[in-house]
Amino acid sequence: MASKNRITQLFNIDYPLIQAGMIWASGWKLASAVSNAGGLGIIGAGSMYPEILKEHIQKCKKATDKPFAVNVPMLYPEIDKIMAIIIEEGVEIVFTSAGNPKTWTKHLQENGIKVVHVVSSVKFAMKSEEAGVDAVVAEGFEAGGHNGRDETTTFTLIPMVKEKISIPLIAAGGIATGKGMLAAMVLGADAVQVGSRFVATPEASSHKNFKKMVVDAQEGDTVLTLKELAPVRLLKNKFYEDVQNLYLKSPSKEELIDLLGRARAKKGMFEGDLEEGELEIGQISGLIHEIKPAVKIVKEMISEFEQAKQEVARL
Incomplete structure (x- = not known):
């Protein structure tokens, strides 16, 4: 997969594959492993005190020279401190979720940071584009953790969002394989964000x-x-x-x-x-049967993605 697309260019990564920022699972070990493998690793700030996040960012910078991001749920009580640390530490990409994208987007972008907002509906995807974000993650209700109220599945959400926005679109919810990745991209996504599959890795900080x-x-x-x-x-x-x-x-x-x-x-x-x-x-999770290193997951997904493209061409 050598050709660049809108997301790999935006983030300067090899593959349009992003590891979701998950509470209690995605610390610096997982984020740096995914980034080193050619995807975009994300540190999930939702379960970290500001000083812990700072430590994770610093360790991640030592563990990889590739781009990585931080995910910030906007409901976070000490969000001002978190954003100050992100800017101070020179993090280049921030994924915001659970809140109004207008609140922080401009401030982060003025500090040279690319901003992606996570949504679960067409309406909020359009609001995010209006707020000036660089890309959106549209997450279907198959996803783990906090979710949209409308119960819109990824398969229906992605093409509906694609129809209404012009900025890059990342699909999330129910994607753990190369075939799932291809399906999402056929429906209009520029990349995929994968959460659950990366929980079952040695690098995930979960128990x-x-x-x-x-x-x-x-x-x-x-x-x-x-x-x-x-x-x-x-x-x-x-x-x-x-x-x-x-x-x-x-x-x-x-x-x-x-x-x-x-x-x-x-x-x-x-x-x-x-x-x-x-x-x-x-x-x-019903399709996840073993714990394996993050680098192996990235390699397998990309290889299955390429293989699935050939198979689809023969249909």
């Missing part, structure tokens, strides 16, 4: 118990829930059953917040509590 549960997951083992707070896709476990039992009582928003409590995702994904933790992963 080995969680990684094993991802590898063992079958079709139907994940579900989208807690829509009243912020829709989240997670693996079914005791915590999920507790949520379902509470729903039987028509709970108030406050009761749901009370059950969710604090640090529920950390407990599950980082500390490995498979009963009481919130285990965020995508539907594609």
